[in-house]
Amino acid sequence: MKRQFLLLLLLCFAVAAPLATAQTAEDSPLSGEAAVAVSPAPGPVSNIQLKDTDNDHGHSVTLSWEISPDDGAGLNNVIGYEIHRALSPEGPFVKRAGVPAGSHSHVDVGSKEESSPDYMKDYIDYYYKIRTITADSAVNAESTVAGPIQSYGQWFNTGRVPVLIFVACFLALTLYFINRAKGGADLYVRPLAGIGAVDEAIGRATEMGKPILYVLGLGTAADIATIASYTILGRVAKKVAEYQTGLIVPCYDPIVMTVAQETVKASYADAGRPDSYKEDMVYFVTQSQFAYVAAVNGTMLRDLPATNIYMGKFYAESLILAETGALAGSIQIAGTDEIAQIPFFVVACDYTLIGEELYAASAYLGREPLLLGSLKAQDYAKAGVILIALVGFILLNFGVDGFKEFFFVSN
């Protein structure tokens, strides 16, 4: 039964297939004729404007045009436009891109690599024309040739002005407050629990005769959190040197290790105890995340440091480190700007410096007027941000969008 049904089905196909082909064969010349007959060429685009692309490194031209009268109106047969480029008005023109109907502009971006086939040389004349295309490849309309235009790179990106203004204002604020601080102005800073704990912890370690473990995190020398961490390490090391306590600094990144060695050495010299500095205090472990963690865990359980300080960039290992330290009974102080890791430190450490507090820590520990001055600048910048946010959102609620647009930064 099943086999008969299948056979019947096959038979149907066999009969239907040539019929269908015949139908298409009959259809296509008809439709072709119809296209030629009823679809005349659309109107070409007009008023082509060429300019070098703004705020770029060159090798690019921006085109804009008025669309064909038959794009969305008139014959309504335009399906898109092709951009063609040549080195002379006579050609040969090479197709660079295709854009859909309704497009008014296109950015022709070439490669900056001379070896690339797409290389687009700066400071030479280019000519463009735009072909209006329809569903039938034989039916199209070419614009007049536009040009010449040269591409070149700019020396200033105007799209990034907000960032420049911000950096300039912040720099001015910092310099102003540093000057004020130099002049002897008393700058108040509120107490931070985590910072107070550092002194306490060093004292405790001295009493117990146990070392302090300072972990700079997994940041490389390229992370600003790590730079902040060096500065904190410098202050901690100075106190450690004064108290004659031990210091252990295992490092993940070799450059960080080198900088940390330099920092600790300087701090010991500052504290008047250059001879107490040992090169082995700051050592390299490995550049593998979990091997580093395994080693630091081992140090925590074997050397039993009185205090563990974690400052810098941390990733998934934060919890392993902090929990092991907590189980080993050390006092723990942490600080990171890595938002995903802050919760783990908050849970497992005694004190945690959250985000910006990490960057403020060195000023707190050093208590030097210069650094406190920059802290004040940070606060003023924050007040500025709050003010801008307030203004921005009041304007937005009154229907003014321009202010928000000003903060748009081009990539």
Place this chain on the structure above:
Amino acid sequence: MNGSRWTMIVLIAVVTLFLVSWAIKSFPSSGDTISWPSIRHAFFVTLAAFVTLAIFSFLYKDNPYYKFAEHLFVGVSAAYWMCVGFWSTFVGNLIPRISPGLSKFFGVPYKEFTFYYFVPLILGILLLMRLSSKAGWLSRWALAFIVGTTAGLNLIRYLRSDFISQVSNTFVPLLVQWKGTGAFFSDFSLASGGQFTLMLTNWVIFIGTFCGLIYFFFSKEHKGVFGAASRVGIWVLMITFGASFGYTVMGRVSLLVGRLTFLFDDWLGLMN
């Protein structure tokens, strides 16, 4: 029984287990004869299982097996990254630009002589001067170059990618789709897409961000209204940290499941 005897018993048990596992694993599953590659492979699979268990043993307490795995891991991984760094960066990137002879020696295609690549070479050598007690200070030039460049580049990178967009995203309408008080109350709903919820969301985001920033003020005493705002700020932060903590818990459990799968499936072959 004293401690050292226990240690010996455990050691013998571990070694025996290792050898048994190695032997069993050396037999190919299809029943073919034992070959050198299968013995070699069996050794490494057993070693992987051994180091896995050694690391897990840390949960009980620090012990010689953990210490062994930890120290082995440190040595192997340090050398691994050194080899990878040497072949990919030093030989792959530097050598083909400074010396045809060395390129040939290392078997990499010579690109073209680029004078500028001598700068990192010189700075790198200066960095190695650290090993000398007299010329050690020269290494600071290299450090200064790295610290300066990265400070400048990262300052901008962070501002560009996060900071400015976060500031401008704070501008949110507090009266979403506002059509007057009457309409607000007559169309009141608690649905997640409703006007009230959207407005509440925007208010919480705005006030939360505002108070959070106030918490980070360092040079003003947190008293009075300022102190209250700062307290709200730290509450919002703590609620967020809790949420983030809770969110991660399940993800971490799945990692453990992955390791147990290795032990029971790849090593012991119990799962199928």
Place this chain on the structure above:
Amino acid sequence: MKRQLPLFLVLIFGLFGIVQYFIPHEKSEWMYEFLLDWIYIIGIFALALGIWSLMRVSWDKIKHKRQNWQYSIVTLTGLFAMIFFGFNYFRDFFNSAGLQNYMFRAFFDHIMIPIQATMFSLLAFFIASAAYRAFRARSLLATLLLISALIIMLRFNPYLGFIGDYMERTALWLLNVPNLAAKRAIIIGVGLGMVATSLKVILGIERAYLGKD
């Protein structure tokens, strides 16, 4: 000379790092790419210092028979074995085929990868002990953290009936709304902290990392 020149270098390269962002021109891009390459290359020399430091610390431990010195032998053995295979001394003297060497790959696949994955999976236990620590919360802040963590963890619990439904909605709201506000505040604060720290370094106000004398 010992300190002035490094400070000058920091200033010059730091300023360039900032300025290049505003200059789209090819020359600035070209310099930027060079600088990144340079940092990587210097990193390799630094890595040599790192390996030297690791060897020295391990060797010192062995020499002075410090506590657990035996394990330093394991470290050094692993290190030298890996270098030996990584440089392919075994077959062809000194070539990059070392990275494809069977033993080099086997050490990577059967020592590094399993230990790495196991260390990572330890997080499951540590997060449990951390949660226990959070449960004993005594302060208001810790309680807030605990409650919100609980809501998130129990959000898909089918045994909670209609409460579970509310919990799921609250969890979603917590993750979308206060979370966004807090992250925004942190990001803005961190941004300012970073700019301040970078400027202090570039301007030479913060110079502890350059050592003394």
